Amino acid sequence: MVNLGLRRVEESVAAKHPALQQYAACQSHAFMKGIGTFLAGSGAAFAVQKLVSKKLPYSLQWNLLVSVAAGSLASYMVTKAETQKCSDFWIYLEGQVP
DSSP: OEEETTEEEOHHHHHHOTTHHHHHHHHHHHHHHHHHHHHHHHHHHHHHHHHTTTTSOOOHHHHHHHHHHHHHHHHHHHHHHHHHHHHHHHHHHTTOOO
């Protein structure tokens, strides 16, 4: 058994896919980047709403809802793009250039 993060992978699978460790590291980085984007995007959206609150007055609940929605959308877009990069990288490392 080969450790891959928190999971254990059979030796035969690890031998068949030598780039599995690099792919897992890339995916982990992509997900962490998505989490960071969610936090930064939500915070930025909330700050912008607070700055323009005099022109568009609405309750704190709506501010939070819009902030979380904006952070989620930004996080989704970043994670999707980074995951695609990881998939392309894995295909390249496996010797099957797309």
